[in-house]
Structure formats: C-alpha cells, structure tokens
Amino acid sequence: MLVTLLFGSGLFFAAIRLTPHPPTEELKRASSAISSAKSVIADASSRQLLRQAEADYDAALSAWKLENAKWILLRDYSITRSKAQEAESKAQNARHAGIKDKSNIRLQLAVAIDSIERHIAYYRPLWKSLPVQGPENKRYEKSLMLFYEAKLANENKDYHTSHKKIKQAAQTMQEATKALENTLANYFRQFPEWQSVAEKTIKESKQDRAILIDKFAAKCLLYKKVS
C-alpha cells in the first residue's frame, strides 16, 4: 500500500513538473502593446502595422486554443509564444510609427493653418473692397468656413478630419484668389482705356453733364456744367 501511494505521488508530481507552462505572459504583453499602439495610431502606414499585429495576436490565441484542446502533457505552446512575440514586436513598431506620424501630421497642420491665416490677413481686406463677382465671393467665404471647421477639428485632436478640410479649404481659397487676381489683372490691363474714356467724358461734361461710376472706388460722380 505504501509503495502504491509513493508511486502514485511520484506520478502526480512528475505530471505537474512535465506540464507545459502556458504562454500567459507573452499574450498579456502582446495585448498590452496592441492597446498602447491603438491610442496613437494616426496614419495609414502605422494602421497597417497595427492590423498585422492584431492578426498575429489572433493567430497566437487560435494556436493556444488548439493546443489546449490536446491532452495536457502533449501540449506545445512554442507556436503560440512565437506568434505572441511577433504581435508584441509589430504593435511596438506600430506605436513608434504612429507617434512619428502624429507628430508629422500635427506639424503639417500647424504650418498649413499658419499659412492660410496669413493669406486671409492679406486677402480678406481686398475681398471686402473690390468689385468681385458674387460666385467668387461665395467661393471665398466657403473656403473660410472650411478653414474654421479644420481649425476646430485640429483643436479637438481629430487630425485626419482637420487635414482633409484644410486641403479642401486651401484648394477652394486658391481658386477664389486666382479669380480675384484675374479680375485685378483685367482691370489694370483696361485701366488706360477707361482712364482715357473718363477724361474725355469729363471734358465733354463741360457742355452739359455726365455721370461717372468708379466701381473700384465705389463712387458715383456727377459732372454738371455750372453756368
């Protein structure tokens, strides 16, 4: 009886000793690295790395489940460990890439916002004073709305939306500004002719009267002969 008990105990402890150690720590570290990466992912390239990390994590979990379905002493967790370590490594790389991308995108946005603000400071007064067509004015106002929406998204740390709207604002603003510059170019190209016509009209008004409209100065001038 004693021999049997000793033999049984020996078997029991041998079994415990030979039981493969589960890959709990590796899976925990991989999971933690993925969570950490998710909080900083901003760009497409870092998102791709994160997806690969998640795929490796899922593969590690599936491998673990497969091994756990076997009899305990026949389990081999080496593939699970390997996949979990790959997942952790890729998640860490994704996090580093995400931090770098976020930093780049924030810098790009800061530069773009500064550039557009300077553009507005220069051109806005012109828009208010020039005889520009209605549709062009509307386009310019729309670009301003897009810009303010981009700034708000930036303040809310929604950098992707901000980036998208800044690009739309810049494009719309550029189209409107080009139209404004064309209007000015046309005006100054024809200015000598208008100047000449205005002088002739003023001269002829000595006989009677004349009305001159200066759209640029927003003035209406009445010339009348004084008898």
Add this chain to the structure above:
Amino acid sequence: MKIRLNVILMAAAVVIMMTSCAKFPEAEVQTAKDEVEKARTAGAELYLPEQFAALQDSLNATVQSLETQKSKWFPNYDNNVAQMTTIGTTANELIVKTEERKVEIREEIQTSLAQIQTLLTENNELIAQAPKGKEGAAALVQIKEELAVVQTSADEAAKMLESGELIQTKDKVSIAQEKATAINTELKDVIAKYGKGKKS
C-alpha cells in the same frame, strides 16, 4: 501480482483525477463576445471610445484568463464566468449610454440649426436697417454673401444629420453658428454707431 494491480489502479486513478476538468464556458464566452460586438455596431466605439476600449480590453483579458485556466490540470472557470457576465452587462449599459449620447448630440445640433435660422432672419432684417453710405453698401453686399454661405453650410449640416453623421455635423453647425453670431454682432454695432452719429 496484487502490488502490480494496485499500482496500475493507482496510476489510473491519478490520471483520471488529473484529467477531469470543469466544463469550458463556451456559451458564456460567445454571449459576451456577441454583446461587445453589438455595442460596437451601436456606435459605442465612436461615441464613447474610452469606455468601449476599456470593455474590449476587459474581454481580451478574460479570454486570456480562460485559456490560462484551461492550461491547468484543475481548471476553475467560476471567476471567468462571473467576469463574462459582467462584460455582457457592461456592454448592454454601453449600448444604452451610446443611444443617449446620440440623442443628446442630435438635440444639440437641432437646437443650433434652429438658432442659426433665427440669426439669419434677424441678420437679414438688420441689413435692411444698416446704413448704406459710402462704403456701407459694398460691405452689406459682402455680408449678404457671407450669410448665404452660412445658409448653405446649415443646409449641408441638416443633410448630414439625416444621414447620421452626428459628430462631423456638430462641428460644422458650431462654426456656422459662430459665423452667424459674429455677423449679428457686427451689424448691431454698426447700426448702434450710425444711430449715435445721427443723434449728435
């Protein structure tokens, strides 16, 4: 002979004892995963991102804990079953909170849109009262065009609201309201100055 039989029986007893295990709670795991997925579909990830991330982490940790238990000779899933139940409950609560948040945002947007329309109407009336002197007329034309853009922005926001894009709509409406308010203030200031000028 007897000793050999006893050894074999003892060995068999040890093996049976060591390989008997509690039943893996497959149904509870699937239920918890389904509830978390329902919360994601309801929009929890978008409207309550931190709470959803915590729930997801909790689910992942519990799944790992289950497999760790399964790796043992004598698994005990009682704690894990309790955790899965809690996760399911939390997921359901998150669904309710998400719907509440969506209703809250929707109401904020609708209130803002109504305020924008009120401001636009008032601004158009103020334009009629504003001085149309030397530079005034050109400035008023400019303001009318700015108001037209605010109206377009509000109309776009109303369409986005119908399609369910609540967060982007909220930002868009916020900007349009700020613009309409700024124009309202500008017009009132100008009219007030003009009124003072006339009296003196």
